[in-house]
Amino acid sequence: xxxxKLNQNGYAWAEENERQLCSKYEPTKEAQLWVNAQNFSxxxxxxxxxxxxxxxxxxxxxDRFKDVELILxxxxxxxxxxxxxxMQIEWQNLLQSKAWxxxxxxxxxxxxxxxxxxxxxxxxxxxxxxxxTEIQIYEKLRGLHKGTLLQNNALExxxxxxxxxxxxxxxGEKDLINIKxxxxxxxQTNDNxxxxxxxxxxxxxxxxx
Amino acid sequence: xxxxxxxxxxxxxxxxxxxxxxxxxxDRQIELHLLLNSGLEQAEALFPQFKYHFFPRAHLQELVVxxxxxxxSAFDFLLKFxxxxxLLQFDEVQNWTHNWLxxxxxxxxxxxxxxxxxxxxxxxVPISPExxxxxxxxxxxxxxxxxxxxxxxxxxxxxxxxxLPAIKREGPIYLQIFTSDIxxxxxxxxxxxxxxxLKEIKKxxxxxxxxxxxxxxxEIEKIIPDFFSYPIDVLxxxxxxxxxxxxxxxVSGDTSIIHLAATSQTPIVGLYLGPAxxxxxxxxxxxxxxxxxxxxxxxxxxxxxxxQKRHLCSEQLTEEIxxxxxxxxxEQDFNKQYFIQSIATPEKIHTIYKENxxxxxx
Numbered sequence: 113x114x115x116x117k118l119n120q121n122g123y124a125w126a127e128e129n130e131r132q133l134c135s136k137y138e139p140t141k142e143a144q145l146w147v148n149a150q151n152f153s154x155x156x157x158x159x160x161x162x163x164x165x166x167x168x169x170x171x172x173x174x175d176r177f178k179d180v181e182l183i184l185x186x187x188x189x190x191x192x193x194x195x196x197x198x199m200q201i202e203w204q205n206l207l208q209s210k211a212w213x214x215x216x217x218x219x220x221x222x223x224x225x226x227x228x229x230x231x232x233x234x235x236x237x238x239x240x241x242x243x244x245t246e247i248q249i250y251e252k253l254r255g256l257h258k259g260t261l262l263q264n265n266a267l268e269x270x271x272x273x274x275x276x277x278x279x280x281x282x283x284g285e286k287d288l289i290n291i292k293x294x295x296x297x298x299x300q301t302n303d304n305x306x307x308x309x310x311x312x313x314x315x316x317x318x319x320x321x
Numbered sequence: 322x323x324x325x326x327x328x329x330x331x332x333x334x335x336x337x338x339x340x341x342x343x344x345x346x347x348d349r350q351i352e353l354h355l356l357l358n359s360g361l362e363q364a365e366a367l368f369p370q371f372k373y374h375f376f377p378r379a380h381l382q383e384l385v386v387x388x389x390x391x392x393x394s395a396f397d398f399l400l401k402f403x404x405x406x407x408l409l410q411f412d413e414v415q416n417w418t419h420n421w422l423x424x425x426x427x428x429x430x431x432x433x434x435x436x437x438x439x440x441x442x443x444x445x446v447p448i449s450p451e452x453x454x455x456x457x458x459x460x461x462x463x464x465x466x467x468x469x470x471x472x473x474x475x476x477x478x479x480x481x482x483x484x485l486p487a488i489k490r491e492g493p494i495y496l497q498i499f500t501s502d503i504x505x506x507x508x509x510x511x512x513x514x515x516x517x518x519l520k521e522i523k524k525x526x527x528x529x530x531x532x533x534x535x536x537x538x539x540e541i542e543k544i545i546p547d548f549f550s551y552p553i554d555v556l557x558x559x560x561x562x563x564x565x566x567x568x569x570x571x572v573s574g575d576t577s578i579i580h581l582a583a584t585s586q587t588p589i590v591g592l593y594l595g596p597a598x599x600x601x602x603x604x605x606x607x608x609x610x611x612x613x614x615x616x617x618x619x620x621x622x623x624x625x626x627x628x629q630k631r632h633l634c635s636e637q638l639t640e641e642i643x644x645x646x647x648x649x650x651x652e653q654d655f656n657k658q659y660f661i662q663s664i665a666t667p668e669k670i671h672t673i674y675k676e677n678x679x680x681x682x683x
Contacts, residue, residue, distance in 0.1 A: 120625060306443035311428045312399050314443070318422040319382050 114191040116166075124196045126166040133241040134166035142240065143168035147176060156180055156234045162250040163238035164190050167203060174206055182211040183233055187245035189215040324413045325354045325406075325430065327437075329376055329423045331501075332361050332558070333577030337470050337602065338417055339368050340482035340584060346370060348480065354409065356426075363558040367581075374406060376426070403429045414439075415477050419455060436477045451476045464600045486607040487588040490569050493531040494519060494647070495554075497573035499540050504595030504627050505574045507635050507643075513547045514640045515572075519647070520551075530569040530651075535561070535578065570650060572643070579604045590646045594634045596623045610646045614638050 114128045119136055126133040135142035146169045152159070160183040164170060170184060192200050207213060237250040306314075326342060328335055335357060346353040352372065357364060359375040377398070384395035407430060414430050416423050416437030428440040438456075439446050448456070455472045465472065474481035498512050516532050523529045534553045536544045544553060556564060558581065565571060565578075565585040572590045573579045575597030582589050583604040591611045593599045598620040599611040613619070614634035621628065 120622070306428075308400065308403075308429065309396065311425070311440075311443060312396055312403070314440075315399060315422065315425045315429065316381065316385050316395050318425050319378065320385055 114194070116194045116196065118196075124166070124199060126195070128191075131241065131243070134168055135240075139166060139168045140172070143172040146238065146240065147172050150234075150236050152177070152234065158183060158233035160185065160233040160235045160253060161238060162186075162235065162253065163242035163246045165238050165241040167199065169238055170206065171202055174209065174211070180210070181233075182206075184211060184213045185217075185246070185249055186213075186215045187243050187249070322349070322351045322413070323354060323409060323411045324349075324351045324415065325356060325374075325409075325411045325432070326415050326417050327356045327423045327427060327430075328417045329356070329358050329378070329420070329426070330418055331358075331577065332364065333580050333602075334469075335361060335364055336367075336577055336580035336584060337605065338473060339364075340605070341470055341474055341479065342417075343368065343370060344482045345477075345479045354411070356406070366559045367562060367584075377402065407431045417473050417477070419452075419473070449476065464598075468600065468605070469602050470605060482605070484605045484607045485583070485586050487609070488586045489588070490567055491530070492564075492567035492569050493533045494570045494572065495533050495535050495564070495568050497535040497571065497576055497578045498544060498548075499536060500574035500576050500597075502595060502623065504621065504632075505593075505597045507574060507592045507594060507638060508632075509543070509547055511635070511638075511640050511643075515643055515647075516548065516551060518640065518644055535571075535573075570647065572647060575599075575602065582606075583609070588650050590643065590650050592638060592643065593620075594638065595619070595627065595632075596621050608650075610650045612638055612642060612646050 114126050114133065116124050116126050118124055121137075123137075123139050125136050125139050154177075156177070158181040159173065159177065161170060161173065162185045164184060164186040167190070170182070173180075173182065190203075192203060195203075235250065235253045237246065242250070328338060335355075342353060342355070345351070353370075354372045354374060355364070356374045356376055358378045360379065362373075362375060365371075365373050381395055381399060384390050384398060411430065411432040413434040413436070414427055414432040415435070416427055416439055418424075419438055424438045424440050424445070427435065427437075428443065435441075435446075438448055438452050451472065455476065467475070471481050496512060496516060498506075498509060500506050516534070519529075519532045523531065532551060534544060534548050534551045536553060536555060538555050541553065541555060554561075554564065558577075561578065562581055562585055565582050565587040568582075568587050570588045570590065571578065571582040572592070573582070574592045574594060579589055579591050583606040586606070589604050589606055589609040591599065591604055591609060593603070593611055593613045597613075599613060603609065603611055614637040616633045616637060618628050619634045
């Protein structure tokens, strides 16, 4: 279940199972930076976004690319039950514009759909808040190699000690994603002494709060 | 005995605590190491008695967030930095920063003794009543019983450096126009009126100090159109310290310059607007004149947008009040401490002298 909260500046932010779905402090700025970082050419007819976070980046994308068809994919259905009313309305308006929303679909079904629909969108991932399934969906849509499964497994179990060491020693560097998508959940419930890597991870996490 | 003090804030925060750290070093006869944010390298020349280490904060942030760089490089870089630090085998580590980053970082540094907010083995060490008080008071707009430096000194069980009086000098009056936060800025047009008035006084009275403008390199373009007829100084901290050591006065908002001036015993007129709270981070000087606005929303919070349609606090602080503060500071007996606060009626100002409110005519 997604919990929606208000920060000191009145911005709504959300978390799901202690995983932040957007910046606690400046979600709109985060959304702007994310759209900037995608380096869209402006010629795209369709953009496929995997991972909906707290929707701020989707709204930003719609604002900037009004005529582009958006294909929005999330692993589970976005839960706006407790979201601010303005956000619910904006989401409904967005769905009535040029936007398709898919959730709770198997990987194969999504790939199949892409083939049937014959679309070839620019596929982007909202790394700041994506989950394991969304990484898989993203890679499938991008036609990436299945060999990344090891990294994905390591990422899913996050800072679980054994996997952390595996992540740091046995995994190729190039496929690791942004640290913000890691979760500290398992680390915070671990009663044993933290490894040096886990402590370092928590320091790095503070740097991007 | 080797003690590492972690202070991962800005130069102004460091300048506030530096005299107390210097006192601690002498009192306890210790080898004092400082861990500061990179970018604060100028501190080395200002306080050469300490040994410095610089936390590569910006570089690590870049490694972490840049999507084209593996996150592993950040781990590698951070752990090598920590390994190097641990080779020094500190006896004691003190956190003078009071934020989660430094508290987490200290968890990686080996020592026999720790003080200040910190994690051990990944868990937050229960905080002392002093730390709790500081956390509560610093997150609210409440007025603290003690200032930032006194509170930190209490947490670490050290004696804060004594507040020094200003020393009367013959050099120029420096006006520092900008602060790091727009909410703390006094309007540039008011600065210009003030500078012109001081220039007029100088014309009528040749013994009156010259007026010089201070700014950083990035501010110079904003300054020049209004202040082209004034000498403008863009100085490094080391040069600035020397300049302040000869100055008759510095007029500034809540900036690092004001804290540097306090260490140089330069007479100070501080314009504390927006989130600037003199009771928390006022200059540590016995005779400083601090001008604050008496508006309901003041002091506000650093991280929040101004809640008003107009910048009420800077509107209330008129050029006349600042001029009054300057003249008083130039003429006063330096053993007194003044807090002059403007109130809703601009015809009058209130002088708070040693906690007693005394109404005076302007």
